[in-house]
Amino acid sequence: MSTEAARDWTRQREGGNRFSLHLIRAIAxxxxxxxxxxxxxxxxxxxxxxxxxxxAASRSYLWRVLGRPARLRDIARHIHTFACTILDRVFMLSGQMQRFDIRTSGLDGLHTQLDRGQGVLVFGSHLGSFDALRVLAATRPDVQVRVVLDKGHNPAMTQLLDALNPELARTVIDAGQDGPSIVLAIKQATDAGALVALLVDRARPGEPSLPAPLLGARAPFPVAPWLIAGALKVPVVLAFGLYRGGNRYDLDFEVFSEGLSITRHNRGSQLADLVARYAQRLEHHARRAPFNWFNFYDFWQSDDPHAQSVGRHDPAPHARSEPPARVERPERVEGPGVAPPADAGAGPAAVAGAARAGLRR
Known part of the structure; x- marks a missing residue:
């Protein structure tokens, strides 16, 4: 795989074909x-x-989070943890939440925001299982959960999961549509008091993003979710569903903001602060559950070629005593619809453009 492809998660081929996925579903x-x-x-x-x-991506990440060279058994554990959560999706999306021991924290804060009646944006990540959110159906049956995702990415898995729960599939907000339609759908959902969930950790080269420190180096994060939150001015709650082995998950909610306000003249610095704060919370939970990291690509988009060759050639664990070199990047990475002059406003067109580029995940 080329360096460019290793950095772009959307270019990775699916892990398994439709037959194997449906076979797992049947067995499960x-x-x-x-x-x-x-x-x-x-x-x-x-x-x-x-x-x-x-x-390669697993080895590079584990080196950062564990503070030592990753062993083969560490990588095997990392991949197996991911596989466990994928299997559990079959049961969670089939409505069989009773199979799992999901221990929640921060629910009071989330309920407080939901009780305001204006809807809530829940920002998740590819750390752990976002599907553990389905437990909310038992605690707040009055609140509809809408998920934003790109149906065109990983189509075999999408079709499989849609088949498990057609009613749930109808509530998905497709991030593959045009930007204005995405923003309008999210606004309509929050206006109706819904909880709108989306993943906000992945950015690919060329898309609107900002760098923030994460596990010792700067990584790019998309800005579109923050622009949407600022435009809608609804509460933002972070969610982390960490797999703890067996049938246990820890589902943690953190109120990030009761309503973002992004001003015209300070938009760049405000966005940088929001992304940095989010990256701090992501790192905190990654250190709590290091094998729950499911970004199996060059997340840091490192300019150090040895960082990726470490995983490809699989040297002995003692081959290097230091993790991949820290890569310094500028404070702002420009992309379509993201880096206007300081006096430019975050109007509907800018937000829609950012949504189109940054929410396709």
Whole structure:
């Protein structure tokens, strides 16, 4: 895989074809969760032995978060943790939340924001399982949960999950549509008091993003979600659903803002502050559950070529005593619809443009 492709998560091929995914679904639904979990070991072995880009990304990340060279068994554990959460999606999206021991914290703060009746944006990440949010259906059946995702990305998995719960699939806000339609759909949902959930950690080269420190180096984060939150002025709550082994998840909610206000003249610095604050919370939870990181690509978009060759060639763990070099980047990374002059406003056109570029995940 080229360096450019390693940095762009949208160019990674799907891990498995439709037949294998439907086979796992059949085993999980008819054989039970125990039978499904037994299938995860050969799946883990396949990714560990055959998927060099994912192995490289795992090794690079684990080096950062563990503070030492990652061993092969660390990478295997990392991939297996991811596989466990994918299997559990089959049951969660089928409405079988009773199978899981989900321990929540921060619910009071979330309920307070929901009780204001203006809707809430819930920002998640590819750290742990975002599907653990489904537990809210039991605690707040009066609140509809709408999820923003790009149906065109990873179509085999999308079709599989849509088949599990057609009613839920109809509530998805498709991030593959044009920017104005995305923003309008989110606004309509929050105006109706819904909880709108979206993943805000991934940015790809060329898209509107800002760099922020994360695990010792700067990583790019999309700005479109923050522009939308600032335009809608609704509460923002962070959510982290961390897998703890077996059937246990820790679901943590943190009120990030009761309503963002992004002014015209300070927009650049305000966005940088928001992204930096978010990155701090993401790092905090990544250190709490290091094997829950499911960004299997060059997340930091490192300019150090050895950072990726570490994973591709799989040297001995003692080959290097330091993690990949820290890469300093400018305070602002420009992209379409993101870096206007300081006196430019965050009007509907700018927000829609940013949404179109930054919410396709």
């Amino acid at each position: 639904r008819h054989g039970g969760r125990a039978a499904g979990r037994a299938c995860l070991y050969p799946i883990t072995a396949y990714f560990l032995l055959r998927r060099a880009p994912e192995r």
